[in-house]
Amino acid sequence: MGWETPVALYMMRGLVTTLELTLICSVASLIGGTILGVAFIGEAPALVAVVRLYVEIWRGLPLIVILFFVFFALPVFDVKFSAFWAAAVGLSLWGSAVTAENVRGAVQSIPKAQREGARALGLSWPAMMWLVVLPQAVRRLLPPTLNMLTSLIHGTSLSAQLGVLELLESGRRSIQRLLLDVGNSHSLEIFGAILLIYFVICYPLTSLSRSLERRLSV
Amino acid sequence: MKLLQATWVAFFFLTALVLSPITTLAATPTLSAPLPQPIEARGKLIVGVKCDYPPFGYVDAAGKHAGFEIDIVRRLAYYAFGNPEAVDMECVTGPDRIPSLTSGRVDLIVSVLSWTPDRAKIVGFSNPYFDSSVRMIVPKDSSIKSWADVRGKTVTTTTGGTPAIWLSKCMPSVHQLLFDNTADSISALNDGRAVAYSQDMTLLVGITSKNPAFKIVGEGVARGPFGVGIKLGNGELTKWVNAAIAQMTKRNFFWKSLQKWIPKDDLSAFVKSVPRPGRPPISYAEANDIYKCYGF
Amino acid sequence: MNLGYQLDPAYVVRHLGELGDGLAWTLVLTTIGLCGGIIAGLALGAVRAYRLPVFSNLVAAFVELIRNTPLFVQIFFLYFGLPKIGMRASAFEVACASLIIWGAAYNAENYRAALLAVPYQYEEAGRALGLGEMRTFWSIRLPIAIRFAMPSVTNISVETLKNSALMLAISFPELTDTAINLVAVSFRVFELFIVIGITYLVLAASLTQLMRSVEHRLAWPA
Numbered sequence: 158m159g160w161e162t163p164v165a166l167y168m169m170r171g172l173v174t175t176l177e178l179t180l181i182c183s184v185a186s187l188i189g190g191t192i193l194g195v196a197f198i199g200e201a202p203a204l205v206a207v208v209r210l211y212v213e214i215w216r217g218l219p220l221i222v223i224l225f226f227v228f229f230a231l232p233v234f235d236v237k238f239s240a241f242w243a244a245a246v247g248l249s250l251w252g253s254a255v256t257a258e259n260v261r262g263a264v265q266s267i268p269k270a271q272r273e274g275a276r277a278l279g280l281s282w283p284a285m286m287w288l289v290v291l292p293q294a295v296r297r298l299l300p301p302t303l304n305m306l307t308s309l310i311h312g313t314s315l316s317a318q319l320g321v322l323e324l325l326e327s328g329r330r331s332i333q334r335l336l337l338d339v340g341n342s343h344s345l346e347i348f349g350a351i352l353l354i355y356f357v358i359c360y361p362l363t364s365l366s367r368s369l370e371r372r373l374s375v
Numbered sequence: 376m377k378l379l380q381a382t383w384v385a386f387f388f389l390t391a392l393v394l395s396p397i398t399t400l401a402a403t404p405t406l407s408a409p410l411p412q413p414i415e416a417r418g419k420l421i422v423g424v425k426c427d428y429p430p431f432g433y434v435d436a437a438g439k440h441a442g443f444e445i446d447i448v449r450r451l452a453y454y455a456f457g458n459p460e461a462v463d464m465e466c467v468t469g470p471d472r473i474p475s476l477t478s479g480r481v482d483l484i485v486s487v488l489s490w491t492p493d494r495a496k497i498v499g500f501s502n503p504y505f506d507s508s509v510r511m512i513v514p515k516d517s518s519i520k521s522w523a524d525v526r527g528k529t530v531t532t533t534t535g536g537t538p539a540i541w542l543s544k545c546m547p548s549v550h551q552l553l554f555d556n557t558a559d560s561i562s563a564l565n566d567g568r569a570v571a572y573s574q575d576m577t578l579l580v581g582i583t584s585k586n587p588a589f590k591i592v593g594e595g596v597a598r599g600p601f602g603v604g605i606k607l608g609n610g611e612l613t614k615w616v617n618a619a620i621a622q623m624t625k626r627n628f629f630w631k632s633l634q635k636w637i638p639k640d641d642l643s644a645f646v647k648s649v650p651r652p653g654r655p656p657i658s659y660a661e662a663n664d665i666y667k668c669y670g671f
Numbered sequence: 672m673n674l675g676y677q678l679d680p681a682y683v684v685r686h687l688g689e690l691g692d693g694l695a696w697t698l699v700l701t702t703i704g705l706c707g708g709i710i711a712g713l714a715l716g717a718v719r720a721y722r723l724p725v726f727s728n729l730v731a732a733f734v735e736l737i738r739n740t741p742l743f744v745q746i747f748f749l750y751f752g753l754p755k756i757g758m759r760a761s762a763f764e765v766a767c768a769s770l771i772i773w774g775a776a777y778n779a780e781n782y783r784a785a786l787l788a789v790p791y792q793y794e795e796a797g798r799a800l801g802l803g804e805m806r807t808f809w810s811i812r813l814p815i816a817i818r819f820a821m822p823s824v825t826n827i828s829v830e831t832l833k834n835s836a837l838m839l840a841i842s843f844p845e846l847t848d849t850a851i852n853l854v855a856v857s858f859r860v861f862e863l864f865i866v867i868g869i870t871y872l873v874l875a876a877s878l879t880q881l882m883r884s885v886e887h888r889l890a891w892p893a
Binding site for chain 1: 735736738739740741742743744745747748751752753755756829832833834835836837839840847851854860861864865867868871872875876
């Protein structure tokens with residue numbers, strides 16, 4: 158089996174890194190984004206403004222610029238990351254901003270009467286959030302969160318540009334090695350395989366998101 | 376009695392004399408300068424290397440680092456800690472090798488870094504370990520023979536590399552197609568997106584030895600010896616690296632290692648490219664050459 | 672702050688020409704990607720909404736493929752993979768094509784939902800007035816669907832702007848590629864990234880404003 162086996166093994170290593178990166182960033186984005194989202198819908202104008210700024214910046218910049226910034230420019234402030242952690246931080250900044258916005262959207266789609274009713278019953282703001290608002294918001298959050306996770310998986314491919322040895326980078330390095338060693342890079346097969354692997358990972362997520370959306374709107 | 380004692384002393388003395396070269400070979404040689412304390416405490420070096428640049432630094436089929444510069448890095452680890460594996464090698468590219476150093480992400484960079492006056496303002500250089508010049512490869516049937524023939528055309532090269540700097544300064548009519556790795560440039564050349572690929576001559580020799588579809592043309596320009604990149608101001612580490620290079624020169628390490636990586640037929644062109652014992656050292660003095668345009 | 676070098680804002684000013692060219696290319700790519708993505712997306716969405724036999728399934732497969740794979744990988748595939756089967760395109764062509772393909776796949780869903788959301792009464796009214804099927808589509812269903820889809824299409828358009836930054840992969844000289852090349856020779860990471868960061872934020876905000884004002888002018892009188 159000529160060139161395929163070493164390439165496949167090398168790309169398995171890359172895939173593992175992709176999955177690790179995805180897992181870390183998903184958790185960080187969901188936790189961070191939810192906290193920010195709750196502050197977003199809160200009643201302290203200063204806090205809302207700060208979160209609004211955070212969301213606008215990290216959602217407005219191209220993800221690749223965020224990754225380069227974290228990797229190249231933050232070391233200026235003595236904040237140094239390896240390529241993997243720079244990618245993790247950059248992706249999490251983006252993911253948490255998107256999640257905060259999603260939380261805001263989900264909560265605001267709950268009729269205001271619910272919140273007012275809870276307050277009228279004497280519940281404090283935190284109790285109202287925990288017992289009334291968030292349980293309903295979680296259902297509405299599922300489709301956009303699944304979309305965010307899918308985009309996060311897509312986003313890990315950008316970390317190849319920082320040199321992180323994830324799926325795309327492992328394919329690129331194999332292509333480079335093959336071209337220099339045997340003259341034929343097999344780029345079509347390798348990039349095709351990478352597209353296929355991403356498809357297999359993401360398709361279940363997007364299908365689920367679509368069917369949940371349909372069920373929620375009925 | 377005295378004669379017997381004298382004989383024993385002489386015997387022990389001679390044995391020690393005979394055995395000492397063996398023990399010095401087995402022990403880690405002490406260099407004339409000490410390893411800086413922070414690195415000593417860490418127990419391993421962190422070095423930025425090339426992963427796409429045969430025969431200097433690349434990744435082989437088994438996924439391991441290999442190449443002339445990798446050999447040098449392992450030797451440095453051996454001098455530092457007695458173990459050639461006591462090193463973390465990080466892949467760096469043209470754009471990120473110097474920021475990796477200035478940000479402290481790596482201790483050293485051994486990544487085909489040519490000395491230029493501009494780079495020397497931002498990065499410290501060790502003494503040179505390799506001397507080379509820049510040429511081009513073109514498809515076998517191309518009519519290009521000299522740099523004058525690529526005026527106004529598209530040439531592909533590496534982002535932030537010495538050929539890119541030289542072309543920007545000396546041949547601004549050339550459109551540069553820049554990639555951060557070797558293979559993308561070669562693909563571009565194969566696909567006819569550029570008429571030539573310009574890089575260090577040693578890399579080009581490595582490519583043409585495996586790929587007879589290309590030939591090397593063009594006069595040698597932008598001579599810039601390679602040095603180990605060290606964070607500016609870290610005099611202690613610079614002294615240590617220079618002491619290591621001196622030791623490697625004494626043992627003819629560079630020439631022996633180069634022979635593993637350059638095809639035998641092409642070796643003669645590289646006789647003056649590495650430091651060798653008994654020869655004058657390579658100097659950076661001619662490296663102001665980077666801006667000599669030779670009328671192109 | 673430990674830069675390891677001297678901060679020099681004048682560097683950016685000296686290279687304003689190159690950065691300006693990069694910005695111009697970003698705007699060109701965004702415009703082409705945006706317009707192409709909307710027009711193609713509309714066509715594909717209509718095919719799906721009307722369930723044209725065979726084509727509807729093909730479009731569905733196409734949309735799934737593009738939406739479940741990273742654009743970054745799609746770009747590499749088009750530029751480095753396709754030449755292997757003889758389809759060699761320039762960096763500009765690949766940049767435009769990839770942005771249009773991406774935008775069309777995402778807008779197809781937006782327009783399909785929008786077309787299906789147009790209340791059937793309007794179509795019935797059109798038929799009752801004697802308008803044929805095509806006339807009803809062009810004069811009634813389509814304009815309403817376009818208005819419904821505007822918010823989502825605005826999102827996709829801003830994403831197209833951000834996606835243009837990915838063209839550094841194929842060495843196309845848009846803004847981010849230009850900045851990275853400058854970083855590679857000058858190492859002035861901080862100055863350059865602050866400038867392009869601000870530029871992208873301003874561009875994104877401007878584009879959003881532009882599309883919102885178009886939305887208002889087209890607004891469906893409630």
